[in-house]
Amino acid sequence: MAGGPNRSPAGAQQMKAIVDKVIGRYVQLELNEDTVRIYYEESGEGTPLLCLHTAGADGRQYREVIRNESVTSRFRVIVPDMPWHGKSSPPTGWQDREYELSTDSYLQYILAFMQALDLDSPLVMGCSIGGRVVLHLALQHAERISGIIGLQSGLDAGADDYHPKTYSHFHRHDVHAGYSAAGWMAALIAPQSPDDHRWETLWHYASGGPGVFKGDLHYYGLDGDLRNQALNIDTRKCPVYLLSGEYDWSAPASGAEEIAQRIPGAYFKKMEAMGHFPMSENPEKFLEYLLPVLEDYCSRKN
Amino acid sequence: MNTLIERLNADDMLSRHGAYYTTQIAIVSGDDTTCFDIKEGKISRLDSESPDGGFSLIGSRDAWDRYCADVPPPEFNELGAMLGTGHVTVKGEMSVMQSNFMFVRRLVELWREDRIEVQRGHNK
Numbered sequence: 001m002a003g004g005p006n007r008s009p010a011g012a013q014q015m016k017a018i019v020d021k022v023i024g025r026y027v028q029l030e031l032n033e034d035t036v037r038i039y040y041e042e043s044g045e046g047t048p049l050l051c052l053h054t055a056g057a058d059g060r061q062y063r064e065v066i067r068n069e070s071v072t073s074r075f076r077v078i079v080p081d082m083p084w085h086g087k088s089s090p091p092t093g094w095q096d097r098e099y100e101l102s103t104d105s106y107l108q109y110i111l112a113f114m115q116a117l118d119l120d121s122p123l124v125m126g127c128s129i130g131g132r133v134v135l136h137l138a139l140q141h142a143e144r145i146s147g148i149i150g151l152q153s154g155l156d157a158g159a160d161d162y163h164p165k166t167y168s169h170f171h172r173h174d175v176h177a178g179y180s181a182a183g184w185m186a187a188l189i190a191p192q193s194p195d196d197h198r199w200e201t202l203w204h205y206a207s208g209g210p211g212v213f214k215g216d217l218h219y220y221g222l223d224g225d226l227r228n229q230a231l232n233i234d235t236r237k238c239p240v241y242l243l244s245g246e247y248d249w250s251a252p253a254s255g256a257e258e259i260a261q262r263i264p265g266a267y268f269k270k271m272e273a274m275g276h277f278p279m280s281e282n283p284e285k286f287l288e289y290l291l292p293v294l295e296d297y298c299s300r301k302n
Numbered sequence: 303m304n305t306l307i308e309r310l311n312a313d314d315m316l317s318r319h320g321a322y323y324t325t326q327i328a329i330v331s332g333d334d335t336t337c338f339d340i341k342e343g344k345i346s347r348l349d350s351e352s353p354d355g356g357f358s359l360i361g362s363r364d365a366w367d368r369y370c371a372d373v374p375p376p377e378f379n380e381l382g383a384m385l386g387t388g389h390v391t392v393k394g395e396m397s398v399m400q401s402n403f404m405f406v407r408r409l410v411e412l413w414r415e416d417r418i419e420v421q422r423g424h425n426k
Contacts, residue, residue: 169397169400169401169403174397174401175400175401176402179319179402179403179404180400180403180404182404183382183403183404183406183407184382184386184403186380186382186407187379187380187381187382187383187385187386187407188382188383189379189380190379191373191374191379192373246376247376247379247383248376249376249377249383249386249387250386
């Protein structure tokens with residue numbers, strides 16, 4: 001038989017399958033007048049750890065965090081795809097509207113998701129737009145959460161001249177928006193990050209829905225700007241942890257450091273040899289930074 | 303230069319992304335310009351310093367040197383990083399660059415590898 005004893009009759013090499021403990025589910029949310037079908041994955045037991053992905057991507061960015069036993073042994077890790085992203089559907093009638101994320105709609109979705117899953121005081125971790133919205137959460141809804149971890153957090157995107165045309169290449173008929181997004185996001189990944197994770201991260205960008213990345217950037221570049229707000233967060237009640245990669249020029253580590261200086265008790269750490277997508281571009285190295293943060297959070301909680 | 307052109311035309315990623323791409327691209331490093339003519343992905347050297355209908359990527363020699371370091375520092379690790387931080391600017395048809403940025407970044411990446419090899423050869 002072709003292929004010898006280690007091959008199946010079809011010729012494929014026999015492999016031992018590895019089945020993760022991660023499970024995926026859907027939940028229907030009512031957001032304003034829309035019903036949206038949200039996909040989420042979860043694994044582990046303990047304090048809810050809600051993980052929010054970056055703009056134009058989806059929950060696959062946390063693929064290694066959600067299967068890491070050092071995390072899941074103490075936390076119920078929950079990773080949703082935002083509406084319009086990943087396996088979450090856009091609202092009915094998407095073809096007749098332009099997607100545009102705002103601070104209010106972003107917070108509304110997160111709070112509705114927490115309520116739907118009955119998450120009691122989760123620790124919320126977000127990256128990039130997620131790293132911004134965790135600050136909005138702590139400022140406006142600190143009583144609903146037990147702490148935040150901001151990855152690549154920044155008060156603004158440095159886009160004082162923000163205009164929809166700034167990002168038009170991410171959503172126009174004569175440009176492959178997926179490749180455009182992937183090409184540009186490659187510039188935010190550290191050169192030391194492993195190639196397999198680099199390209200998986202870029203695949204997420206290459207496979208986003210039309211106009212979604214650009215719509216997220218409305219929040220990142222304009223609506224979610226926090227520069228003129230006082231950062232009144234009581235870190236005794238809501239611990240604030242900020243981790244930022246040194247190769248991120250979009251949300252530079254200096255910006256997160258400035259935030260930490262403005263919030264008494266906030267923790268800041270610059271992640272060496274890391275870019276804008278720490279949990280996805282170099283998960284192994286990211287966990288070296290994340291685990292001490294989770295340890296500190298647990299010791300405070302106890 | 304011929305080695306670079308051969309390397310570019312042999313690259314699978316450039317071939318796939320360039321199949322429908324026709325333009326001219328110049329990389330300007332200080333006083334040095336390297337200009338490429340691209341016709342449906344087929345790349346040749348262009349004996350000109352000003353691309354016709356395409357675009358130029360303009361940076362100081364120091365900026366491109368940093369990009370060509372073994373481990374480039376932050377802000378110099380990719381073409382997009384240098385564009386995003388202003389170390390390299392675009393002159394010409396921005397939309398032509400944006401229309402196939404995967405091709406452009408890969409072309410510059412291979413130009414970098416060639417430049418590093420040439421530099422190492424000089425240092426031997």
